[in-house]
Amino acid sequence: MRATFHFTLPAKVKKKKKWFVSSCPVLDIYSQGETKEKALENLIEAVRLFFISCYERGTLDNALKESGFKAVEIKSSKAEHPSKKYESIDVPIPFHIPNKSGQFTCHA
Template sequence: MKTIAVHFSLHLPAKVKRRRKWFVASCPILDVCSQGDTEEQARKNLSEALTLFFISCHERGTLDAVLRESGFTSFHPSDFSVKAKVIPESEYINVPIPFYVNLNGPRQRCHA
């Protein structure tokens, strides 16, 4: 079996707040949260939680519905600067989404 690894990376807004002895990190647009002993650990844990969230949605076949229900809409990249609200880079988190692709297995043709 010939398999290759494919990695997507998402760049999502995140907030971190201190709650007593914990740091709580959240991605408000997807309503996903995590925590840690430090701000760095909370952000790392949030990235991992978001990775698992996206993998779970993909495996269940609900990713499209979840994104639509969360207010996501697609647009052409040339429209990005016109409509996008700018927030500081420090308020984003990178979320890796890893996949394996079986090159020998049956695949459906793309109907895009």
């Protein structure tokens, strides 16, 4: 069984000579590519690996808090869009959930 968390984050892309440099300013993560699309694809992979690394080390909550993330209540079904100054990237973080005899227990 799988579960996937999705993070929608702001991103910027700038042309620097023959390369496109992409960044996720809220996490201070950068990447690059030969095209704008490749730079964004590489940025998504870098952010995904960052989140997985933080999760595996048990530091994801601290990393999010240090980057200014705060849990908020969803007030409407409309998704909030980043300003027009930024693009938006969707970063899927998949998890595998082992099935233990068909029983699921809350560990919260």
